[in-house]
Amino acid sequence: MLKMTIIATSSQAIPDELHYIGRVQKPQSVMVWAGISVIGRTSLIFVPPGAKINSISYRKLILEPVLKDLSQSMLSGESFLFQQDGAPAHTSKVTQAWLKENIPDFIPKDEWPPYSPDLNPMDYSIWSILETKACAKAHTNVESLKVSLRREWAKVPQETLRAAVEAFPRRLKAVIEKREGI
Numbered sequence: 001m002l003k004m005t006i007i008a009t010s011s012q013a014i015p016d017e018l019h020y021i022g023r024v025q026k027p028q029s030v031m032v033w034a035g036i037s038v039i040g041r042t043s044l045i046f047v048p049p050g051a052k053i054n055s056i057s058y059r060k061l062i063l064e065p066v067l068k069d070l071s072q073s074m075l076s077g078e079s080f081l082f083q084q085d086g087a088p089a090h091t092s093k094v095t096q097a098w099l100k101e102n103i104p105d106f107i108p109k110d111e112w113p114p115y116s117p118d119l120n121p122m123d124y125s126i127w128s129i130l131e132t133k134a135c136a137k138a139h140t141n142v143e144s145l146k147v148s149l150r151r152e153w154a155k156v157p158q159e160t161l162r163a164a165v166e167a168f169p170r171r172l173k174a175v176i177e178k179r180e181g182i
Contacts, residue, residue, distance in 0.1 A: 030142055032149065033062050035070070036121060036161045037080060042066055044153050046146060055092035063098060082106035083168075085123065086114050119171055125164035129156060 031047035045062055047053060053061075067082065082103050084090040091109040099106045117123035133152040139145040 030145055030149070034122065034126075034153065035066065036126060036165060038162045038165050039158070041153070041156075041158075041161055042070070044146075044150055049142065053087070053089045055089050055094040058089035058095060059098055063095070063102070067103060079104060083112075083120065085120050086112060086116065113175065116175075119168065119175060121161075121164035121168055124171070125167070126156065126161065129160065 030049075031051075031053070033045040033047070035042040045066065047057075047061060051057060051061075070080065082099065082105065084107075086109070089095060091112075096109055100108075113119065130149065130152055133155070134145070134148040139148065
C-alpha cells in the first residue's frame with residue numbers, strides 16, 4: 001500500500017481520488033440471532049457481551065423464549081421446519097433433546113452436513129445484507145451498532161426473506177446431486 005502525505009488548506013481541497021476510507025482497528029461487534037420464514041421474521045436477539053454460548057445459554061436465550069411460541073407468533077399457527085447451523089451449542093445432545101421434545105419438525109444434527117453456510121438462508125443471504133446496511137458507517141459504541149442493526153432489520157423486505165428461504169430446497173438438491181456424483 002502506498003502512503004503519502006498531502007498538505008492542503010482543508011479536506012475539500014484534496015482531490016476526490018486521493019481520499020480514502022479509514023477502517024476502525026477494532027470495530028464494534030455483537031453476537032446476534034434471528035429467524036426468518038417465508039411469511040415473517042423474529043426480532044433480533046442480542047447475546048449479552050462476554051456471554052459464552054453453550055447449549056444451556058442457547059436454550060435459555062433463544063430456544064425457550066423464541067421458538068416455543070414461534071408457530072403462533074410468526075407463522076400464524078402454520079407448521080414449520082426449524083433449521084440451524086452446526087455450531088456446537090446447536091448440535092449438543094442437550095439442544096437436540098430439547099428440540100425433539102419441543103419443536104415438531106427440525107433438522108437433527110445427524111442429517112445436517114457440517115460446515116454448510118451455503119445451506120443456511122441466514123448465512124448465504126440475509127446476514128450479509130444486514131451487515132452491509134447496518135455497518136455502512138462506523139459505530140462508536142455497541143448501542144449505536146444495535147440501533148442500526150434493528151433499524152436495518154426492519155427494512156429488509158419480506159420478499160427478500162421469502163426468496164432466501166425458498167432458495168433452500170434448490171440449494172439442498174444441488175448439494176445432494178453433487179455429493180451423489182462424487
